[in-house]
Amino acid sequence: MAAKHNYQLFDITLARRTQVSASLVRFTFTGPDVGHMATYAPDQRIKLFFPKGGGSLDPLFEIAKLEEHDWYGAYRALPDAQRPSARSYTIRALRAEKAEVDVEFVLHGDNGPASHWAMRARPGDRLAMTAPNASVEGIKLGYEWKPPQNVRRILIIADETALPAAAGILETLDDLPLKPRVEALFEVPRSDDVQPLAQAAKLHWLARDAEHGCQHGDLLMRALRDIDLHREIQALGGTPANATTSTTTSATTNNESDDEDGPLWEPATLDDSAPFYAWIAAETKVAMKLRRYLVNECGLPKQYVTSMGYWRQGKANG
Numbered sequence: 386m387a388a389k390h391n392y393q394l395f396d397i398t399l400a401r402r403t404q405v406s407a408s409l410v411r412f413t414f415t416g417p418d419v420g421h422m423a424t425y426a427p428d429q430r431i432k433l434f435f436p437k438g439g440g441s442l443d444p445l446f447e448i449a450k451l452e453e454h455d456w457y458g459a460y461r462a463l464p465d466a467q468r469p470s471a472r473s474y475t476i477r478a479l480r481a482e483k484a485e486v487d488v489e490f491v492l493h494g495d496n497g498p499a500s501h502w503a504m505r506a507r508p509g510d511r512l513a514m515t516a517p518n519a520s521v522e523g524i525k526l527g528y529e530w531k532p533p534q535n536v537r538r539i540l541i542i543a544d545e546t547a548l549p550a551a552a553g554i555l556e557t558l559d560d561l562p563l564k565p566r567v568e569a570l571f572e573v574p575r576s577d578d579v580q581p582l583a584q585a586a587k588l589h590w591l592a593r594d595a596e597h598g599c600q601h602g603d604l605l606m607r608a609l610r611d612i613d614l615h616r617e618i619q620a621l622g623g624t625p626a627n628a629t630t631s632t633t634t635s636a637t638t639n640n641e642s643d644d645e646d647g648p649l650w651e652p653a654t655l656d657d658s659a660p661f662y663a664w665i666a667a668e669t670k671v672a673m674k675l676r677r678y679l680v681n682e683c684g685l686p687k688q689y690v691t692s693m694g695y696w697r698q699g700k701a702n703g
């Protein structure tokens with residue numbers, strides 16, 4: 386018997402669009418199998434598929450009809466010209482009982498298939514999505530928000546693409562047993578991208594349009610430098626640059642030097658006793674710089690930091 390796959394393809398239809406802020410739109414999708422969809426954490430990642438060059442999503446809808454399928458194998462087997470473009474997104478909310486799932490898109494222009502679709506989408510439009518299948522037991526995959534149970538201090542750092550995940554994270558903070566001190570830095574394109582969010586954290590909204598000539602990520606870095614982390618991290622036993630970490634059994638250098646042009650996907654590796662946790666998701670080079678600052682300059686053990694490049698300036702994410 387074929388092994389069941391954690392992620393499966395869903396045939397989804399746009400039910401409604403809601404303008405969340407100037408640059409962010411929430412799409413609520415429904416579909417025959419959305420009642421069987423699962424989400425395990427607020428940064429649950431999914432893929433959405435967009436037709437290429439006037440092509441169609443029909444081959445994916447055919448695969449979605451099969452009760453058990455290896456979506457990735459079937460997708461890769463499609464001829465290049467017919468293979469739809471895939472982009473990563475986040476489940477903002479799932480209401481399986483109503484067969485509804487929300488995904489929020491940044492409208493960044495007409496230059497990519499996802500944003501192009503989002504600018505024009507109307508109720509009734511169909512897409513294909515891969516997401517976890519609730520009926521598959523076993524390892525729960527596809528998310529990185531894994532706060533240690535005894536954490537006392539959390540930093541959440543996001544640009545607009547990671548705001549849907551970060552907004553969901555804020556809604557879960559009350560579940561943490563020791564009520565950690567949480568600070569969240571959110572950089573957004575415009576002042577009217579500020580939205581009301583759960584209040585369990587000290588929020589810093591950083592709007593690029595408020596600062597002339599400001600580059601993507603500049604405000605995040607400035608706001609991070611404004612927090613007096615050196616003292617806090619020293620109190621945890623961290624030391625700047627080439628620090629020897631105290632959280633692993635083997636002594637490892639703490640210095641970070643990522644490949645500038647490579648992807649960035651560095652999940653934290655810590656256990657429930659870790660006192661500090663940083664979750665960073667943003668444009669890749671921005672996320673790299675923020676990570677390096679925390680690890681190399683502030684001496685935060687790298688095991689405490691999850692950092693993810695959600696997109697890359699000037700490069701399609703396909």
Ligand SMILES: Cc1cc2nc3c(=O)[nH]c(=O)nc-3n(C[C@H](O)[C@H](O)[C@H](O)COP(=O)(O)OP(=O)(O)OC[C@H]3O[C@@H](n4cnc5c(N)ncnc54)[C@H](O)[C@@H]3O)c2cc1C
Nearest residue numbers: 473474475491493497498499500546697698699700701702
């Ligand atoms: C795990 C994960 C979860 C994500 N969740 C979300 C989410 O919930 N909502 C969301 O909006 N995005 C999210 N993203 C980011 C999204 O996948 C990228 O922004 C993606 O590039 C958009 O695809 P596109 O087809 O619009 O543009 P692409 O074809 O990938 O890129 C075309 C051009 O647009 C530029 N570009 C891409 N994104 C942006 C942007 N945001 N601002 C300015 N320029 C951009 C690229 O640099 C490139 O030059 C997530 C990414 C990951 C890895």
